[in-house]
Amino acid sequence: MTTTPLSPAEHLRGLCAGRVHLPGDPGYDAARTPWNLAVDQRPAAVAVPHSADEVADVVRAAAAAGLRVAPQSSGHGAGPFMRRDLGDTVLIRLHEITGVTVDAEARTARVLGGTLWQDVVTAAAPHGLTAMHGSAPDVAVAGYVLGGGLSFYGRRHGLATNSLRAVEVVTADGSLVRATADDHAELFWALRGGGGNFGVVVAVELDLLPYADVFAGMLLWDRERAPEVVPAWAAWTREVPESVTTSLRVMSFPPLPELPPFLSGRQIVVIDGAVLEDDDRAAELLAPLRALAPEMDTFARIPAAGLTAVHMDPPAPAPAVADHAVLAELPEEAVAAYLGEVGPGSTTSLLFAELRHLGGALARPAEGGGVASHLEGTYALFCVAIAPFPEAAAQGIADAAAMCAAMAPWTTGTHVLNFSDSPVDVASVYGDRYERLRAVRAAADPHGLFVAHHPVA
Ligand SMILES: Cc1cc2nc3c(=O)[nH]c(=O)nc-3n(C[C@H](O)[C@H](O)[C@H](O)COP(=O)(O)OP(=O)(O)OC[C@H]3O[C@@H](n4cnc5c(N)ncnc54)[C@H](O)[C@@H]3O)c2cc1C
Structure with a gap:
């Protein structure tokens, strides 16, 4: 009798209390569908974690199985995946990890990894505060701030990514790191514009704006x-x-x-x-x-x-x-x-x-x-x-x-x-800052586990 070897993605089955979907599974198509419906992304598996611990489990299991990991919150920025082969990649969809805690006195909010901007704005409003959201209520905070973030507050208050005070990220070895100006400062520098190349963001802390x-x-x-x-x-x-x-x-x-x-x-x-x-x-x-x-x-x-x-x-x-x-x-x-x-x-x-x-x-x-x-x-x-x-x-x-x-x-x-709807040459965007970005990537993700929509190679 011969047995068929398990595909690498089969090793992830059972994680996230069963919310890992492989091709052919009944939940696969719904789970892999991004906001941008023109993008037919077909990863080796889709994981839908409910907590940072579940994210870490998926990251470790994917690495052990020889797979890569692509974080995605809403899929508004899925365009660059239109022509990318994700057959060796586990897509981690963050939309079940949501929540906002406002500290009105400090004028900050802690926002979980898959939260949409409208939820931040709604939570801030009773305190006479708001946030550096973009034009759409249902864009996720994570992808938007990691990519810069252009808001209608921008010409006065700058890029939204500058409002970040801390980023909590599950890195390539599955550990949870809190990057700030004082701790993991190089990673914090890279995350603010470097996108999803450094890990899975499970929470951010950001400054709010004093506009009711x-x-x-x-x-x-x-x-x-x-x-x-x-x-x-x-x-x-x-x-x-x-x-x-x-x-x-x-x-x-x-x-x-x-x-x-x-x-x-x-x-x-x-x-x-x-x-x-x-x-x-x-x-x-x-x-x-x-x-x-x-x-x-x-x-x-x-x-x-x-x-x-x-x-x-x-x-x-x-x-x-x-x-x-x-x-x-x-x-x-x-x-x-x-x-x-x-x-x-x-x-x-x-x-x-x-x-x-x-x-x-x-x-x-x-x-x-x-x-x-x-x-x-x-x-x-x-x-x-x-x-x-x-x-x-x-x-x-x-x-x-x-x-x-x-x-x-x-x-x-x-x-x-x-x-940018197709993968951008990040080196040309960041010029002489790119080598530093690459060095942070090499330290945080030496084996190139993470697949971002705009890769830092
Ligand atoms: C209708 C519409 C309106 C928009 N308006 C604006 C605007 O006003 N201003 C502006 O600046 N942009 C705007 N955008 C662009 C938007 O900010 C980007 O598409 C952004 O990447 C969306 O982030 P997301 O997390 O929602 O999307 P996703 O497609 O989920 O994420 C895009 C990428 O970000 C990274 N990423 C996302 N979540 C995580 C995470 N939790 N951890 C690690 N990496 C992550 C990944 O690399 C991922 O590939 C708009 C886009 C659309 C479609």
């Missing part, structure tokens, strides 16, 4: 007005103070009954964001844009917890493809190139082509910061298409690449890790 409410909202015009609105916003962003962080998007929506009528089947241009000023000063700053008579204007003082809804990001998982670039400037010629791709008359497949205003505190190295304490560049360009089937993905990728190519004369050549 903010002046925020959006202005909306039909796309026909884009030739007036886009250059006006570009000129306006050259003048506004650091208290203002906004984004401009030309958006194209298919006719869908689930969309509100002001979006369904329409092409529009939208400016949204936050103005961290009192009402009078905010109105004064917004006046040049309001003078363009938007069809909708929702800018008003709102509870800070409402800022996660202003950008109208998709409320549920969606199939998406994207491309991205960082712009050094946005002169008239660049505005013309942008409008050439998505302006009136364009039949682009892009759901949106976004320009996020950078600069201000985002551009200044933070004292005691990590590898990504600031961002060089003035605008982040982020192009997204909905990709429910392969042809739509191919068209979306082509249109996003065409936009990036059209803007090439004004790009810096660097990238924002969080906005």
